[in-house]
Amino acid sequence: MPSDPPLPIVRTVADLRARVAAWKGAGERIALVPTMGALHEGHLSLIRLARANAARVVASLFVNPTQFGPNEDFAAYPRDETRDAALLAKAGCDLLYAPGVTDMYPERFATAVTVRGVSEPLDGAARPGHFTGVATVVAKLLLQCGPDVAVFGEKDYQQLQVIRRLVVDLDIPVEVLGGPTARAQDGLALSSRNAYLTPEQRRAAPELYATLQAAAARLRAGEPVADVEVAARDRLMAAGFQRVDYVEARRPDDLARLGPGPIEGPARLLAAAVLGRARLIDNLEV
Amino acid sequence: MPSDPPLPIVRTVADLRARVAAWKGAGERIALVPTMGALHEGHLSLIRLARANAARVVASLFVNPTQFGPNEDFAAYPRDETRDAALLAKAGCDLLYAPGVTDMYPERFATAVTVRGVSEPLDGAARPGHFTGVATVVAKLLLQCGPDVAVFGEKDYQQLQVIRRLVVDLDIPVEVLGGPTARAQDGLALSSRNAYLTPEQRRAAPELYATLQAAAARLRAGEPVADVEVAARDRLMAAGFQRVDYVEARRPDDLARLGPGPIEGPARLLAAAVLGRARLIDNLEV
Numbered sequence: 001m002p003s004d005p006p007l008p009i010v011r012t013v014a015d016l017r018a019r020v021a022a023w024k025g026a027g028e029r030i031a032l033v034p035t036m037g038a039l040h041e042g043h044l045s046l047i048r049l050a051r052a053n054a055a056r057v058v059a060s061l062f063v064n065p066t067q068f069g070p071n072e073d074f075a076a077y078p079r080d081e082t083r084d085a086a087l088l089a090k091a092g093c094d095l096l097y098a099p100g101v102t103d104m105y106p107e108r109f110a111t112a113v114t115v116r117g118v119s120e121p122l123d124g125a126a127r128p129g130h131f132t133g134v135a136t137v138v139a140k141l142l143l144q145c146g147p148d149v150a151v152f153g154e155k156d157y158q159q160l161q162v163i164r165r166l167v168v169d170l171d172i173p174v175e176v177l178g179g180p181t182a183r184a185q186d187g188l189a190l191s192s193r194n195a196y197l198t199p200e201q202r203r204a205a206p207e208l209y210a211t212l213q214a215a216a217a218r219l220r221a222g223e224p225v226a227d228v229e230v231a232a233r234d235r236l237m238a239a240g241f242q243r244v245d246y247v248e249a250r251r252p253d254d255l256a257r258l259g260p261g262p263i264e265g266p267a268r269l270l271a272a273a274v275l276g277r278a279r280l281i282d283n284l285e286v
Numbered sequence: 287m288p289s290d291p292p293l294p295i296v297r298t299v300a301d302l303r304a305r306v307a308a309w310k311g312a313g314e315r316i317a318l319v320p321t322m323g324a325l326h327e328g329h330l331s332l333i334r335l336a337r338a339n340a341a342r343v344v345a346s347l348f349v350n351p352t353q354f355g356p357n358e359d360f361a362a363y364p365r366d367e368t369r370d371a372a373l374l375a376k377a378g379c380d381l382l383y384a385p386g387v388t389d390m391y392p393e394r395f396a397t398a399v400t401v402r403g404v405s406e407p408l409d410g411a412a413r414p415g416h417f418t419g420v421a422t423v424v425a426k427l428l429l430q431c432g433p434d435v436a437v438f439g440e441k442d443y444q445q446l447q448v449i450r451r452l453v454v455d456l457d458i459p460v461e462v463l464g465g466p467t468a469r470a471q472d473g474l475a476l477s478s479r480n481a482y483l484t485p486e487q488r489r490a491a492p493e494l495y496a497t498l499q500a501a502a503a504r505l506r507a508g509e510p511v512a513d514v515e516v517a518a519r520d521r522l523m524a525a526g527f528q529r530v531d532y533v534e535a536r537r538p539d540d541l542a543r544l545g546p547g548p549i550e551g552p553a554r555l556l557a558a559a560v561l562g563r564a565r566l567i568d569n570l571e572v
Contacts, residue, residue, distance in 0.1 A: 013457060108540065110402040111421075111455035117396045135397075136456075143429075143457040169397035170422075171299060171429040254394065 007089040009096045013144045016097050020058070020146055028055035032147035032174075034138060037061045038078040038192035039087050042153055042182035047091040049179045050151045059088050060097040060141050062104060067133030073277075078195055097145065104140065113139045113170070118254045119162045122270055123281070126245040134159055135166050142172050150174050155181040155189050157270060157283040158255060165254075181282070183209065189282045196278040205275055207239035211247070212269050212284040219263050219286050225249050226260035236273050245279070247271040249286060293375040295382045299430045302383050306344070306432055314341035318433035318460075320424060323347045324364040324478035325373045328439055328468035333377040335465045336437045345374050346383040346427050348390060353419030359563075364481055383431065390426065399425045399456070404540045405448045408556055409567065412531040420445055421452050428458050436460050441467040441475050443556060443569040444541060451540075467568070469495065475568045482564040491561055493525035497533070498555050498570040505549050505572050511535050512546035522559050531565070533557040535572060 010016045020030055031054035033046050043059075050057040061084055068074035085096055112132050119131035142150060150167075152160045160178050167176050182190045187209035188202075197205055215232040219225065232247040249258050252268040267286040272279060296302045306316055317340035319332050329345075336343040347370055354360035371382055398418050405417035428436060436453075438446045446464045453462050468476045473495035474488075483491055501518040505511065518533040535544050538554045553572040558565060 017459070108403075108451075109455050110404065111452045112400050112402070113397065113456070114400065115397050117394075140455075140457050143459065146459070165394075166397045169395050169426075170399070171426050173303070173429065173432070 007085045007093060007096050009085065009098055011097075011099055012103060013099075016058070016095075016145055019095055020056075023056045024146075029149070030054055030145070030147045031057045031149045031151060032141065032145045033057065033059045033093075033151045034141050035059055035061055035084075036063045036077065036192070037081065037084045038195070039084045040182070040190045040192065042155060042179075042190040044087060044091040045182050046151045046153055046179040047088060047093050049177060050149070051092045053149050053151075053177060054147075056094045057092060058095045058097055058145055058147065059093045060099075060145070062099055062137070062141070064104075064133060064137040065101060066105070066136065067130050069127055069129065072127070073193070073196075076196075078192055097141075104137070112136050113166055115162050115165050115169070117256075118158070118165050121250070121255055121257075122246050122248065123158050123272060126272060131159070131162050135162055138163050139166060139170065139172065142167070142174055147174055149177055151177045151179055153181065154178045154283070155191065156281070157268060161253065161255060187213075189280075191278075191280065193278045193280065196276065198276055201240075201276040201278070204240045205278075205280060207236065207241075208271060208273060208280050208282050209284075211235045211239075212271055212282055215247070215249075215269055216284050216286045219249060219267065219269070222262045224261050225258050225263060225267075232271070236271070241273040241275050243274040245272040245274070247273070252285070293371045293379060293382050295371065295384055297383075297385055298389060299385075302344070302381075302431055305381055306342075309342045310432075315435070316340055316431070316433045317343045317435045317437060318427065318431045319343065319345045319379075319437045320427050321345055321347055321370075322349045322363065322478070323367065323370045324481070325370045326468070326476045326478065328441060328465075328476040330373060330377040331468050332437045332439055332465040333374060333379050335463060336435070337378045339435050339437075339463060340433075342380045343378060344381045344383055344431055344433065345379045346385075346431070348385055348423065348427070350390075350419060350423040351387060352391070352422065353416050355413055355415065358413070359479070359482075362482075364478055383427075390423070398422050399452055401448050401451050401455070403542075404444070404451050407536070407541055407543075408532050408534065409444050409558060412558060417445070417448050421448055424449050425452060425456065425458065428453070428460055433460055435463055437463045437465055439467065440464045440569070441477065442567070443554060447539065447541060473499075475566075477564075477566065479564045479566065482562065484562055487526075487562040487564070490526045491564075491566060493522065493527075494557060494559060494566055494568050495570075497521045497525070498557055498568055501533070501535075501555055502570050502572045505535060505553065505555070508548045510547050511544050511549060511553075518557070522557070527559040527561050529560040531558040531560070533559070538571070 031050035113135040186206040270283040317336035399421040556569040
């Protein structure tokens with residue numbers, strides 16, 4: 001069986017734009033899939049979604065320091081470009097854009113993109129500065145590449161809504177697509193950070209998704225939001241999570257609070273909880 | 287003598303992009319000249335500079351509320367689109383983009399572009415939030431239009447340097463050009479806000495430029511920065527200005543402070559001072 005051809009890699013904006021301009025000149029539609037590497041089936045499903053929506057797929061690989069807090073796992077974040085490039089090629093990616101930190105943030109870099117509202121609660125409250133780091137790097141990647149469509153995972157649901165907001169607000173000419181969360185057989189959302197779990201923690205981890213499913217069922221049955229949220233938090237703590245940053249039902253588009261009573265329309269359940277060295281997040285449509 | 291043909295006006299991003307796409311499809315280079323209207327010879331010189339650098343010139347007219355402070359002159363700012371359109375047509379502009387406030391900032395708008403460093407001193411200190419308003423609207427206008435080159439006046443020197451910074455930092459694919467300050471015969475920098483001056487104030491106003499020229503000469507002669515700045519401030523107050531927000535020599539690119547002694551390299555002198563209802567600004571290369 002022949003091996004896949006090696007994936008072309010560019011590391012500068014000029015090289016990226018030259019490749020993209022050639023494709024656009026040939027009338028081809030371009031998709032960008034931004035990643036931080038450590039790729040798993042979740043990322044590869046986004047590459048396939050991109051393929052289905054564009055003639056050419058660019059993946060970016062950049063572990064963005066500005067979206068990690070000072071006590072977070074930037075240094076420990078798993079990095080293996082060779083492995084990632086092989087997975088991307090196999091999934092149908094055409095080009096890998098892998099800039100260095102000083103290419104993205106040269107010495108006098110001074111600009112930030114901030115999004116009020118949707119970026120403030122939940123992970124915005126638990127990780128100060130995180131979404132400003134995300135919004136700024138995503139704006140840069142979109143403007144560096146100039147894709148017709150950009151694909152992000154629904155696993156990072158709040159991030160997806162922050163990006164939708166900034167793309168509309170700054171008039172970035174790109175269509176944003178969200179890809180469904182890929183899960184292990186036992187329901188655990190695939191995440192690069194699952195690698196931090198011990199075997200025992202890995203067995204407890206699917207309780208996050210199971211808790212959200214149970215909470216969604218209770219909300220659909222008309223139970224009050226406040227009761228469902230408290231029960232979900234208790235269940236996570238009982239399952240062995242050391243800390244629950246949040247488990248909340250929110251309005252789907254702007255993540256505004258819902259009233260404490262039964263839900264009256266669509267909602268999104270979102271949770272973040274710490275298990276060992278891993279901070280896991282997940283979310284579910286209600 | 288035949289009158290100039292009327293200038294086409296578009297008011298939505300979709301209409302703007304359709305015009306620009308047609309020109310780009312024909313291989314034409316596009317220039318954008320953002321304005322707040324109330325056009326004078328300074329703006330028209332920027333249109334001519336744009337013409338010299340592109341096949342097609344788009345001017346935008348948008349009095350941006352977010353760059354005015356609560357006690358500033360947003361409501362009073364002079365507006366006359368018909369007159370402005372006629373002047374633009376005569377100067378060689380091809381298209382006027384004049385969006386409404388709710389087109390630019392719809393109800394859920396939540397994003398801001400901020401630039402640290404260069405936006406902080408001088409007008410940044412005197413007008414809190416001003417440069418965030420400027421940076422955000424300029425990013426939007428550039429991404430709405432997608433020009434090859436964008437032209438801004440050196441009269442608003444700090445604004446020009448903020449824009450240069452954000453364009454580099456966010457990787458907006460556009461070349462930024464600064465156009466020299468247009469002046470009245472007596473040296474007063476042309477400004478839409480000169481209309482606020484009484485005849486008597488108008489006679490005093492050229493002292494701003496004269497003060498900067500004298501200060502520049504003293505700096506070139508090796509006099510200490512601190513002495514020159516104090517003397518310039520005293521001269522403006524003696525000339526009848528009610529308040530001097532700043533008159534300072536700064537490093538040209540990032541507007542960092544200089545030492546108090548003689549200048550050791552290039553510098554930019556910048557001043558802002560209030561005369562009657564007008565807050566006048568000016569600047570000079572040293």
